[in-house]
Amino acid sequence: MNTFHYRQGELYCEDLSLAAIAQHYATPCYVYSEAALRERYQSFSKALGESTLVCYAVKANSNLAVLRVFAELGAGFDIVSGGEMERVLRAGGSPDKIIFSGVGKSSAEIRAALSAGIVCLNVESAAELWRIADIAADLGLRAPIALRVNPDVDPGTHAYIATGLKESKFGIPMDAARALYLEAAQHPALELKGIACHIGSQLLNLAPLAEAVLRVRSLYEDLSAQGIILEHLDLGGGVGIRYHEENPPSPADYAELLEQALGDLPVKRAVELGRALVGNAGVLLTRVEYLKDNGSKQFCVVDAAMNDLLRPALYGAWHDILPLRQGTEPEQVMDVVGPVCESGDFLAKNRVISAASGDMLAVMGAGAYGFAMSSNYNSRPRPPEVLVHGHQHRVIRRRENGDDLMGLELL
Ligand SMILES: Cc1ncc(COP(=O)(O)O)c(C=O)c1O
Numbered sequence: 001m002n003t004f005h006y007r008q009g010e011l012y013c014e015d016l017s018l019a020a021i022a023q024h025y026a027t028p029c030y031v032y033s034e035a036a037l038r039e040r041y042q043s044f045s046k047a048l049g050e051s052t053l054v055c056y057a058v059k060a061n062s063n064l065a066v067l068r069v070f071a072e073l074g075a076g077f078d079i080v081s082g083g084e085m086e087r088v089l090r091a092g093g094s095p096d097k098i099i100f101s102g103v104g105k106s107s108a109e110i111r112a113a114l115s116a117g118i119v120c121l122n123v124e125s126a127a128e129l130w131r132i133a134d135i136a137a138d139l140g141l142r143a144p145i146a147l148r149v150n151p152d153v154d155p156g157t158h159a160y161i162a163t164g165l166k167e168s169k170f171g172i173p174m175d176a177a178r179a180l181y182l183e184a185a186q187h188p189a190l191e192l193k194g195i196a197c198h199i200g201s202q203l204l205n206l207a208p209l210a211e212a213v214l215r216v217r218s219l220y221e222d223l224s225a226q227g228i229i230l231e232h233l234d235l236g237g238g239v240g241i242r243y244h245e246e247n248p249p250s251p252a253d254y255a256e257l258l259e260q261a262l263g264d265l266p267v268k269r270a271v272e273l274g275r276a277l278v279g280n281a282g283v284l285l286t287r288v289e290y291l292k293d294n295g296s297k298q299f300c301v302v303d304a305a306m307n308d309l310l311r312p313a314l315y316g317a318w319h320d321i322l323p324l325r326q327g328t329e330p331e332q333v334m335d336v337v338g339p340v341c342e343s344g345d346f347l348a349k350n351r352v353i354s355a356a357s358g359d360m361l362a363v364m365g366a367g368a369y370g371f372a373m374s375s376n377y378n379s380r381p382r383p384p385e386v387l388v389h390g391h392q393h394r395v396i397r398r399r400e401n402g403d404d405l406m407g408l409e410l411l
């Protein structure tokens, strides 16, 4: 699907000119395509089939309107906080399709999740397991749980977003998990539902995931042999997307991997996809304030910054930057930088760009971990978010103003 495309020199989102949107809402501004959200979810859910619950990993983009699109499509949700659970429920998500991951669930979050009746808590340590058991017993419930195992495989991604290596804080080592299942099976307030695993994000090569899935399978078989029959295997998220020249796995590649590894088991599956569902459904629009020549270095100073899109500063991540109107300015090699007082505040380094002051640009691939990781650093209001549907656009989160930035403080 060609969500963002040029028509007569203007960049469009679906049937709307992004320049017109930038003029309407001012910049910086996030824009998402509803058609792209739907298409990405449907292609994964179709490829993976009915035996797999496709959960949307809310952390990637937790806007209520985005969540509502996925809820309407029947998605499950992978959450990592009580706040994310509130948002999913507010957007119409069903508790019986919510999975709760994360290494540091508080007692209040566990109590809220159990009371809401979510389908499974993915447990990350023995200490957390016994806390969940105590809270469930106190509530007079049985807690539905999976242990998140750490398969110790190298996902071949950026170190900050690799989660399945033994030195990472996530999951329980396989042998410890095996023993913990046997103990947990004796506890009356625990209901053993499945096994969970997630090895990292922006996976471009499926071989490490295949290895992890085989380790999960082996644990499932061991437990079955000991009389512990689990209902589901949650294989996590992490399918990568194309930001620049990557060649990410397709939904069909991913489905084939799961089918080959698990197709003969009488067990349901869940996946937790974030970036693959929303990453290329969104852009960040920005305007060029100044071109600046420091002699040896050229800068394109724009009105979006690391507080709006942190990925380049945090991971050195590449995002394509395209003009909203293809112009005639000569191309130059420039750093695209924002107004924030940090030398790490850049959206691109040494990029060939044709731009003049006042031009508008789109930072591509900004639908995942864009607004979700934004902040008010330098007391900058966070940008609005806009959803496009065919010829229509609507604001789905308004721009923050000075009152938003000071409203919670006491002099
Ligand atoms: C447990 C868990 N599930 C799902 C995801 C979603 O990852 P992605 O956006 O790469 O699909 C993450 C993030 O890495 C995660 O930690």
Ligand SMILES: N[C@@H](CCCC[NH3+])C(=O)O
Pocket: 059, 161, 201, 202, 311, 368, 369, 373
């Ligand atoms: N924030 C990361 C992904 C983190 C995945 C969550 N475990 C990124 O932008 O690539």
